[in-house]
Amino acid sequence: MRHLIDIKDFSVEEIHRILDLADQMQAAPERYRETQRGRILATLFFEPSTRTRLSFESAMLSLGGSVLGFATADSSSTAKGESLTDTIRTVSCYCDIIAMRHPKEGAPLAGSFKSEVPIINAGDGGHNHPTQTLTDLMTIRREKGRLDSLTVGLCGDLKFGRTVHSLIAAMSRYPGVRFVLISPPELRVPEYVLSGLAARGIPYEEVESMEQVMGDLDILYMTRVQKERFFNEADYIRLKDTYILDTDKMKKARPDLRVLHPLPRVNEIAVQVDLDPRAVYFKQVKNGRYVRMALITRLLEER
Amino acid sequence: MNIDSIKRGIVLDHISAGRSMDLYRYLHLDELDCSVAIIKNVKSNAMGRKDILKIDDTISIDLDVLGYIDPGITVNIIEDGKIIEKKHLSLPEKLTNIIRCKNPRCITSAEPSLDQVFLLADREKGEYRCMYCETKKAARYT
Numbered sequence: 001m002r003h004l005i006d007i008k009d010f011s012v013e014e015i016h017r018i019l020d021l022a023d024q025m026q027a028a029p030e031r032y033r034e035t036q037r038g039r040i041l042a043t044l045f046f047e048p049s050t051r052t053r054l055s056f057e058s059a060m061l062s063l064g065g066s067v068l069g070f071a072t073a074d075s076s077s078t079a080k081g082e083s084l085t086d087t088i089r090t091v092s093c094y095c096d097i098i099a100m101r102h103p104k105e106g107a108p109l110a111g112s113f114k115s116e117v118p119i120i121n122a123g124d125g126g127h128n129h130p131t132q133t134l135t136d137l138m139t140i141r142r143e144k145g146r147l148d149s150l151t152v153g154l155c156g157d158l159k160f161g162r163t164v165h166s167l168i169a170a171m172s173r174y175p176g177v178r179f180v181l182i183s184p185p186e187l188r189v190p191e192y193v194l195s196g197l198a199a200r201g202i203p204y205e206e207v208e209s210m211e212q213v214m215g216d217l218d219i220l221y222m223t224r225v226q227k228e229r230f231f232n233e234a235d236y237i238r239l240k241d242t243y244i245l246d247t248d249k250m251k252k253a254r255p256d257l258r259v260l261h262p263l264p265r266v267n268e269i270a271v272q273v274d275l276d277p278r279a280v281y282f283k284q285v286k287n288g289r290y291v292r293m294a295l296i297t298r299l300l301e302e303r
Numbered sequence: 304m305n306i307d308s309i310k311r312g313i314v315l316d317h318i319s320a321g322r323s324m325d326l327y328r329y330l331h332l333d334e335l336d337c338s339v340a341i342i343k344n345v346k347s348n349a350m351g352r353k354d355i356l357k358i359d360d361t362i363s364i365d366l367d368v369l370g371y372i373d374p375g376i377t378v379n380i381i382e383d384g385k386i387i388e389k390k391h392l393s394l395p396e397k398l399t400n401i402i403r404c405k406n407p408r409c410i411t412s413a414e415p416s417l418d419q420v421f422l423l424a425d426r427e428k429g430e431y432r433c434m435y436c437e438t439k440k441a442a443r444y445t
Contacts, residue, residue, distance in 0.1 A: 083414055104410040106435020110417055125408050127436060192437045199425075 002302045003112045003119045004295065007130040007170045014298075015170070019138050021294035022287070029062060032293065036065035039300060042095035043069035044087070045122070046078060046102040051263055051285060052122050052131070056099045059292035068095065085114045092116040097300060099131075118299040126160030126226075132262050133166040134295060135288040140219060142287070143258045143280055149176030151216055155243050156223035156268055158183040163262040164223060165193050172202045179204035180213050184242050186235070187225070210243050214252040220245070222261040222268055222281075246270040250278065260284055312337070313364065314379040314386075315356040320344055322373050323354035329368055332358065350375075367395040371402075374429075396423050398431060402440055409436040 004010065010018070025032050041060040045053050048071070057067045069091075078087060084102065088111035091098060099120040100108050105127035112119040123129045141147050152171055158164050158181055168189070171177050179197070181189050181204060188206060197204050207213055214220075225240045227233075245259065250273060261269060261281040273279050318326060323341050326332075332339050337360035347353040361380065369376055370392040380388040398421040404411045411417050411433070421431040421440055431440045 083416060084410070085414065085416070102410070103408075104413050105406065105408050105437075106410040106433070109435055110410050110414060124410075125436075127408075190437075192432065192439060195439075 001118055002299055003108075003115075003121075004130050004299065005109045005112060005119065005121045006128055007133045007166045009130075012173050015134065015137065018134060018291065018294045018298055019141060021297065022134075022138055022290040023142075025293050026287075026290040029290075032063055032297070034064040035297065036060065036063035036300065039063075039065040039097070040095040041065055041067045041069075041296065042091050042098045043067060043071075043122075044091060044098060044100040045069065045071050046073040046084075046100070046107070047123070048072060049101055049123070051288065052101065052129075053099075055285075055288045056120075056122065056131075056292055056296075058289050059296055062289070063293055063296065065096075065296075084111060088119070089114045089116075096303070097296060118303060120295065120299070123162055125162065126165075127162050128166045128169075129162040129262070130166050131292060131295060132163045132288070133170045134291045135284055136163070136167050136221070136260060136262070137170060138287045138291045139260060139280055139284045140258070143283075144218060144256075147171065147177075148174040150174075150218040151178045151180060152219045152221065153180040153182055153213060153217040154189075154221045154223070155182040155210055155245075157187045157225045157239075158189040158223070159187040160226055161223040164189065164221070167221060168193055168197070172197060172200065177202070180217065181206045182208070182210050182213065182243065184208060184239055186239060187242075210245070211249060211252060214249055214257075215254060217253065217257055220253070220257060220259045222259060222265075224261075224264065224266050224268055241267065243268055244270060245273055247272050247276070250276055253278065308384060309357055309359050309381055310384050312360050312381050313358045313362065314381060315358075315369070316353070316377045316379060317347070317350065317375050318354035318356065319373050319375060320350070320352035320354055323356055326356060326369070326372060326376075329372055330364060332356070335360065335362065366390065366392060367398060368401055370395045371398055394423055394426055394429055397421070402431070404433040404436065404438055404440075406433065406436050406438040409433060409438065411435055 043053050060067050092115040097118045099122045101122040103125050105125040107124050108121035154164050227236050257278050259279045340357040342355040344352045374392050374394045376392050378390040379386045400419050403419050420434040424430045424432040
């Protein structure tokens with residue numbers, strides 16, 4: 001039985017097989033409409049989500065399967081004081097696969113030790129978000145035609161941005177990838193991510209100014225400063241508007257730049273940028289459904 | 304200074320000078336009924352100075368704890384006054400319930416029943432990382 005807790009749980013080849021299947025599913029969804037009939041996905045969201053939870057549910061329903069679960073910790077037995085591992089042990093008796101989101105880092109890994117079914121990490125605190133990364137990889141591969149030899153800028157909350165940590169882990173396995181990490185000093189990429197890059201000799205630079213690097217980038221991955229990750233609201237208010245991508249900044253970028261964002265957006269991308277063909281974050285949303293269909297299929301095949 | 308050789312027991316040799324008391328505490332040697340000798344600042348060709356612990360009984364020792372605290376230690380098992388086994392330690396790949404993760408965002412802070420597991424991330428630097436949240440913890444004495 002396989003789980004997806006960290007994007008590095010899958011080899012590059014395994015990821016490509018998932019992306020290939022997602023492409024096939026998007027091209028001919030009717031061929032896969034009944035392939036998971038009789039199977040149940042449990043979506044256990046101990047932390048609020050719109051896109052990720054609905055895309056998992058949409059993915060399973062598109063494969064002919066069923067879904068059950070909860071959308072907040074308040075509506076689960078966690079509110080009664082049940083431990084995470086007991087909840088997972090129980091729910092895994094009712095379903096064939098689990099997608100879980102939890103505010104604590106490492107919660108899906110802890111859950112996987114007690115689960116009788118595959119666990120998919122749908123986001124653990126500020127740590128990892130591997131299925132968003134699959135979505136990002138699918139989008140980059142489609143838009144750029146490759147995943148290697150790219151200069152990837154990541155901007156915003158790089159400290160608590162779990163999508164950032166997983167994307168760096170995934171992209172750093174491709175040759176010729178260079179990272180430009182754009183953040184205020186308080187929201188720099190965590191030490192464990194940087195030491196992983198340094199140990200493997202992968203080039204990166206940390207900058208504070210977005211303008212100075214706009215013209216260098218093949219990919220710009222924007223992120224939201226996440227209110228829910230701050231213990232101190234004053235810090236959030238001080239940092240939340242540090243970077244705003246607008247049409248002026250887009251003028252400094254390459255014509256073949258692609259702008260991604262895991263969404264939800266607050267105000268870090270001006271809505272006028274949505275009209276720029278280089279902005280692909282809503283295509284990303286669509287890709288997320290198919291890549292999750294492919295992931296569910298692969299994990300259930302290996303069960 | 305003379306300390307009698309032991310007939311049956313354990314000698315922890317090549318302890319970095321000054322660490323024997325830490326080991327004494329970590330291994331709970333104060334709870335033993337047998338004789339325990341703590342020998343500090345012994346001259347050593349290889350180490351300059353070293354500490355030695357002699358335990359006059361064969362007890363179960365957690366080698367992971369020992370390797371984590373001081374990976375240079377040699378464990379000599381003595382029977383009939385002779386060394387019958389010599390164990391050279393190294394930093395263990397995995398530490399279970401020896402150190403705790405201090406990251407308040409880690410799942411271990413919310414689920415006390417979980418084992419505290421750290422994995423060796425960099426042997427040269429002696430760095431361990433929490434298995435759950437990847438928070439770094441340097442080895443105690445490197």
